[in-house]
Amino acid sequence: MSLPPLVPPLKCQGIKTKLVGQIQRLARAQNFERWVEPFCGSCVVPFNVQPEKALLCDTNIHIIRLYQDIQQGKVTPGVAKAFLEEQGALLSSGGEDYYYTVRERFNNQPSSLDFVFLNRSCFNGVMRFNRKGGFNVPYCHKKDRFAQSYVTKITNQVRRMAEVIVLKAQPWAFILSTWHSNEFRKNLLLEKNWTGQEFHVLLREHFYHVGSSEDLRHPMVEALITNFAVEQEHHEPEDNSEQLAFFERAAG
Numbered sequence: 001m002s003l004p005p006l007v008p009p010l011k012c013q014g015i016k017t018k019l020v021g022q023i024q025r026l027a028r029a030q031n032f033e034r035w036v037e038p039f040c041g042s043c044v045v046p047f048n049v050q051p052e053k054a055l056l057c058d059t060n061i062h063i064i065r066l067y068q069d070i071q072q073g074k075v076t077p078g079v080a081k082a083f084l085e086e087q088g089a090l091l092s093s094g095g096e097d098y099y100y101t102v103r104e105r106f107n108n109q110p111s112s113l114d115f116v117f118l119n120r121s122c123f124n125g126v127m128r129f130n131r132k133g134g135f136n137v138p139y140c141h142k143k144d145r146f147a148q149s150y151v152t153k154i155t156n157q158v159r160r161m162a163e164v165i166v167l168k169a170q171p172w173a174f175i176l177s178t179w180h181s182n183e184f185r186k187n188l189l190l191e192k193n194w195t196g197q198e199f200h201v202l203l204r205e206h207f208y209h210v211g212s213s214e215d216l217r218h219p220m221v222e223a224l225i226t227n228f229a230v231e232q233e234h235h236e237p238e239d240n241s242e243q244l245a246f247f248e249r250a251a252g
């Protein structure tokens with residue numbers, strides 16, 4: 001089954017989201033050591049091709065800074081979520097005036113978080129700068145731009161980007177916690193990102209007791225991904241729950 005493309009947290013003109021499947025197939029047919037992309041833009045292509053080594057360039061310093069900040073853990077999913085929730089609330093109450101306050105703040109002192117905020121709330125999601133390098137895209141008249149679902153979507157895009165460009169390349173050991181599946185759906189990103197031999201996926205079924213009624217409480221299979229070998233571990237079931245032991249299993 002072909003998976004939908006991973007979508008990065010940035011939008012830009014000419015984004016190649018619709019072509020990544022084809023680019024991936026072409027790239028897989030080549031034997032290359034390093035992926036070089038001189039105009040990486042949103043980075044949707046390398047995000048999906050996921051080469052072992054890549055050289056990504058762009059004259060837009062804000063793009064490079066954002067992805068470096070994600071790579072270095074300065075912009076984490078939690079940081080992005082908290083920022084967009086807070087700034088989204090200010091945008092809801094301040095409207096157009098607040099958008100221009102952020103734009104001015106960004107042009108005086110650029111930051112990755114303001115860049116994401118502007119990129120995801122400006123008119124038509126356009127990325128445009130004046131001759132002095134100032135971001136000059138006007139306000140998009142959309143009520144409640146940073147609604148909770150939109151913030152969650154962007155947060156997940158930051159998370160996926162971080163998983164792809166941070167973790168895999170790091171020389172240190174890591175443990176990544178994410179969900180694997182429930183009775184309704186499966187986390188397709190596990191197959192996409194973590195099938196290499198160097199990664200180990202531990203699964204554990206967990207029964208959530210948070211539903212308002214019993215029929216709303218469903219078991220969830222949680223996953224821990226490590227880049228080091230792990231011993232199988234046995235867990236005693238917890239009281240009043242259906243906890244199962246962690247066990248190692250292929251992610252698929």
Ligand SMILES: C[S@@+](CC[C@H](N)C(=O)[O-])C[C@H]1O[C@@H](n2cnc3c(N)ncnc32)[C@H](O)[C@@H]1O
Pocket residue numbers: 012013014015016017038039040041042043044045057058059060
């Ligand atoms: C059409 S976008 C790239 C879209 C990208 N393939 C994607 O899917 O998101 C073109 C990018 O080239 C960058 N760019 C333009 N002129 C450049 C130059 N001389 N050197 C490096 N980057 C440049 C722009 O900043 C912009 O991000």
